Amino acid sequence: MFPLHDDNPARSNPYITIIIILSCVLIFLWQLSLGKYAQNAVFALGMIPAVVFNIKQLSPDLVTVPALATFFTSMFLHGGWMHLIGNMLYLWIFGNNVEDAMGHKRFILFYLICGVAAALTQAIPNPDSVIPMIGASGAISGVLGAYWLLYPHARVLIVIPIGFYLHTTRIKAGWVLGFWFILQIVSSIMSADQQGGVAWGAHIGGFVAGIALIPFFKYRHVRLFTPARGNYR
Numbered sequence: 001m002f003p004l005h006d007d008n009p010a011r012s013n014p015y016i017t018i019i020i021i022l023s024c025v026l027i028f029l030w031q032l033s034l035g036k037y038a039q040n041a042v043f044a045l046g047m048i049p050a051v052v053f054n055i056k057q058l059s060p061d062l063v064t065v066p067a068l069a070t071f072f073t074s075m076f077l078h079g080g081w082m083h084l085i086g087n088m089l090y091l092w093i094f095g096n097n098v099e100d101a102m103g104h105k106r107f108i109l110f111y112l113i114c115g116v117a118a119a120l121t122q123a124i125p126n127p128d129s130v131i132p133m134i135g136a137s138g139a140i141s142g143v144l145g146a147y148w149l150l151y152p153h154a155r156v157l158i159v160i161p162i163g164f165y166l167h168t169t170r171i172k173a174g175w176v177l178g179f180w181f182i183l184q185i186v187s188s189i190m191s192a193d194q195q196g197g198v199a200w201g202a203h204i205g206g207f208v209a210g211i212a213l214i215p216f217f218k219y220r221h222v223r224l225f226t227p228a229r230g231n232y233r
Helices: 015-033 035-045 067-076 081-102 104-123 137-150 173-190 200-217
Strands: 002-006 155-162 165-172
Touching (some): 002 081, 015 067, 015 081, 081 104, 104 137, 137 200, 155 173, 173 200
Antiparallel strands (some): 155 165
16 A cells, blocks of 8 residues: 555645755765765664664774764665655655644654654664664654644545556545554564564654654644544644
8 A cells, every 4th residue: 555645735835844855865866876885874874773872883984973963864864766765755745744734943853853763762672783774764654643643534545556456545644544553563563583674663663753742843723633532632
């Protein structure tokens, strides 16, 4: 199930969302330009739990920024075209409305905090991991969590592959994002003993952070959906 767009136009221009997308694309092109040295950039700028928690030291020739700064630099690196396109698609669809609900300056802070929360959720259970974490998916998961509380009734056009046929339909965002979150939990449980791959824990942590933070970042006049009551508050 892949989202294409929503029917929820924003009232203001999503400057920060666009800047983040352009930054991620340009930085990925820079990664590609490094050729065989691209992996060095991943270790230098990716978030490595063992280095952040001072359990192990990064090779001196790879130290580019302080270890704690990699919480932020890692959000703008990606491991491949599909990794980049998938993340930017989700950010483009859902980011503009979340930015609209809190304003540009608050959205920057919200996005970065969700990214850090997501990285910590993945890193704390495995503090001695030497695998670099990269990608914007943790921060974007926070955007999805916020959208889930802000606009659950907005319709999202999705593509569902059925064999060789691609079926399109519109489903409420609450169901789309709820299914996405459950999928992250199931995937995290199934891959619990694996090293590397997708940071499912970061997705879960980012989503929860977005839900927890949106009441403090949104404009006062913007109402939130209360799942238990099925209405807005």
